Amino acid sequence: MSHKIAIIFLDEIHHIYHFVSVAVELAKSNQVHILTHSRKNTFLYESLKKLNDKNVVVEKMPTVAFRAFTDRLKGRQLPRKGFWIKKHKKYILTNFDAIIFTDYYHKYLLKVREDRIKPKFIFLEHGTPGRAYAYNKDILDFDFHLQCGMFHNTSLKEMQLLNDEYKVTGYPKLDVVKLDKPEPIFTNNKPTVLYNPHFTPPLSSWHFMGLRILEFFYKLKDYNLIFAPHINLFNKVGGDDPAVIPQKYHTADNIHIDLGSDKSVNMTYTKAADIYIGDVSSQVYEFMTNPRPCIFLNPEGVDYKDDINYRFWQCGDVINSITELKEALKSSKENHQKTYKSIQEKITSENYYTEEGSTPSERAASAINEYLDNVL
Incomplete structure (x- = not known):
């Protein structure tokens, strides 16, 4: 019919x-x-x-x-x-x-x-x-x-x-993204980190430490950084003003910024990155369809362990301060293999x-x- x-x-x-x-x-x-x-x-x-x-x-x-x-x-x-x-x-x-x-x-x-x-x-x-x-x-x-x-x-x-x-x-989204041809974001062999904050002010790490994270990677040249927040962070009425991001980050060789293009929604960046840094964006679940290290930011010290809304934080180290970021990056690969890879695989099977x-x-x-x- x-x-x-x-x-x-x-x-x-x-x-x-x-x-x-x-x-x-x-x-x-x-x-x-x-x-x-x-x-x-x-x-x-x-x-x-x-x-x-x-x-x-x-x-x-x-x-x-x-x-x-x-x-x-x-x-x-x-x-x-x-x-x-x-x-x-x-x-x-x-x-x-x-x-x-x-x-x-x-x-x-x-x-x-x-x-x-x-x-x-x-x-x-x-x-x-x-x-x-x-x-x-x-x-x-x-x-x-x-x-x-x-x-x-x-x-x-x-x-x-x-x-x-x-x-x-x-x-269904997974049916469409497999038709997209992957494009290299950087031409070097450095590990690439995706920073993907959510847009909701009480929950988003951007409003607490976002610019400090950009500065961290601007100074630490050992990594590439893709800054691709949830599209609503800068594009929604009442959202943040892109002008708050200093021009030096836009022109840095190891930083790629995308505040809302097609690539920010078609999994280009979640597929290209080696490490994910985020807070409460569910895009991390898309990232984990290919298990890789994750680091989660908890600047407000939320008690998250028995909260269904923070289920994704089971999948990587959770840090409260940017002072912990360098060590978290350094140990992310080892911790992923030892602890988090199997959790990610289980959660992916439950999600999809x-x-x-x-x-x-x-x-x-x-x-x-x-x-x-x-x-x-």
Whole structure:
């Protein structure tokens, strides 16, 4: 049975690899429309082309004219989701059998849908669940939930957040990144460190020691440094100002800075680095799909050992101060082999469901098709 399916994309580009391959698989037997804003969508089109898509329809839809004007005044790169959705809610709710979301902005449509049988609301995660954000009670609003691994499934069940209808299918982003050709970041043979802080101020190491870390590697020429924070740290409205980063770091031979290009979201840097330094960004789980040394920064001395939100800190040394960084780097390889490699492998198997003979994107599309065939 063929269905008409919408995927709403109103976010920064780091969401794209989490849904685009599923869209392409779904479009082999359904009408699939990506509903998005009217700004430039270069990375979206490039991603569809990479997957040899011929069927997905991209609909670029403007926000309310007055809001578009105020967005420009405020320097917003993306329209505010609520106003955009309210403008197009009638079209969305009357033309599709299902709507796929990668974040919790379904609320704008939930009340309007009321008790109608369709469209069904489907939730597709936009990253590996790693913090409280992944355990939002709003998950229960969705009619169907696709999950990337058994750890998240079990955690949701324990927290009474497991939907009545769900399927564990794997991590679709991994299907897309394998099509990207790796590019060398540095031409020397020094070990390369990735510093990947999160954007949330109470949790991010950037706001406590970020510039000191850049200075540390600026002076210590034994390592290359890739500084590629979560895309929202400098690109989101209200985020940090890139001007706080001194020019000398941009021009240093052993430092590469990327505050939000395509490469910061397509695993270019997590694949290129030998050592990961971070705090609470779940990108470390993507890094660990190929186990390597990790160092975690805990400048506030958080009591993390029995906290599910810091599960990734089991996978490397945790330090509280930059004065500990040199020794942590020096011992990272040995500590990884002795202690952390096996933990990383276990956590990766818990995070990402795999199955011989099919890909995560194929399994996700098949699960959605089966669900819709059964309920519509």
